[in-house]
Amino acid sequence: MAYFQDLFGDAWPLVWTLVKIVVIVMPILGAVAYLTYFERKVIGYIQVRIGPNRVGPIGLLQPIADAVKILLKEIIIPSGANKFLFVAAPVLAIAPALVAWAVVPFSPELVLSNIDASLLFILAVTSMGVYGVIVAGWASNSKYAFLGAIRSSAQIVSYEIAMGFALVGVLMVAHSLNLGQIVKGQTGSGFWSWYFVPLFPLFLVYLISGVAETNRAPFDVAEGETEIVAGFHVEYSGMTFSVFYLAEYANMILVSALCSLMFLGGWLPPFNFAPFTWIPGFLWLLLKIAFILFLFLWFRATFPRYRYDQIMRLGWKVFIPVTLVWIVVIGAWMQTPFWLW
């Protein structure tokens, strides 16, 4: 370490930060690749199939084969498309999904940038993700892509409100906007001190809005292959298409991580006695993220796609009133001696 410090001199903090960024981003991209494999396997078994099993032992090399294949594909830019925005759209989609990890704490000390308002930062950065979809839909110069983009932007903006209100509940209880502090506020005797207990309705709203935010089934009307072919990315091919794919899965992992940090106690073990406290906190966080990701896949295999007006009804007429009522309930509850968290 000291050797490198001498080597780079004044530029060392910059280089060290870059190294840390690579150390965070690389495993995320790897996780994205294997999440696609996991998804195909899980959905395969749910539908009584085996799933990918040809490339490597039990199909474990399938994501790598897919990546190589997609790298070699031609990128087609449709005629009449806005070339710059067409290529910039996938970048706009994936950048927020990766930037948000800058403030995600993996353990009490392990965080790239421990800022005070990290929760707000994440909200702001993830709200940028919708530009990738809109710009892609518009720049493609295609009706299907445009319809997909419009559906998706309306959906994302609506569910963002419910999501924001769910987070208001969390920060009321935690008295902090810092994700590390929010997890520390859940320390106690076991899993019943985590915030999903007092904030159960908000937890459900956040989880379901997270599925809608990431445009996953059953809320994937932006793609809606039965009526608008593949929605906003119908004109994309090769690497530009796969970057959208990466962005979707990176967003899923991000939403799962946030859900585990804010409602499921992050790196805290579910019980405070022997076999559970031996497992390091980082592993607990990974387990919780994996569990929520499994829920995402389970939803996809179980529910048929929502109709568009039903999605809007759920977002505006169910989730927003539920969150508003529960914020008032929490506010009143916190003033009584029955508040235990």
Next chain:
Amino acid sequence: MIEAIVFYFFAAVLIGASFAVITVKNPVHAALFLVLAFFSASGLWLLLEAEFLAIVLVLVYVGAVMVLFLFVVMMLDINIARLREGIWAWLPFGALLAIVMVIEMWIVLGSERFGLAGTIAPEGHPAGYSNTKELGMLLYTHYVYPFEIAAVILLVAIVSAIALTMRRRKDTKSQDASAQLAARREERVRMVSMPSGRK
């Protein structure tokens, strides 16, 4: 030193993007440049240690308002040639307005009233300082009435916008979710026992 570089970078991008908003021909590009302008402004606010306002600027304006704005601009078929028709006739009027605005801003923000001579530069805050908390404290105690009034005005604006545009068609087919959920098996299904056709 680094702060100055960051400031000039964001300031240059902000001015460039704002200029592009009013000069580019394509309205969608103009809206995207406006997004860039908001983003650079939020960078400048971060430099001023106003992190709450900076993040909320991105969250509200970039994340929600501009999305809806783009939404509308993309769907409208804007004819640029027609928009540009009267530019020379309106130019003197516009220029006059611009000059008046510049003079007004100069009077308010001129160096003898607003500069470092008139007011002292605020001091930097210690590391644990949360300006979210400070802002909340001020808004909900000292400025609670103006805050509530502003909120009510916005609510009135929302309600009136909906009231102006809402038309209820008689022949529209919409579902009543509660009626659907209240449906019982007995109302929909009739069990008929039939003898088998083959002997």
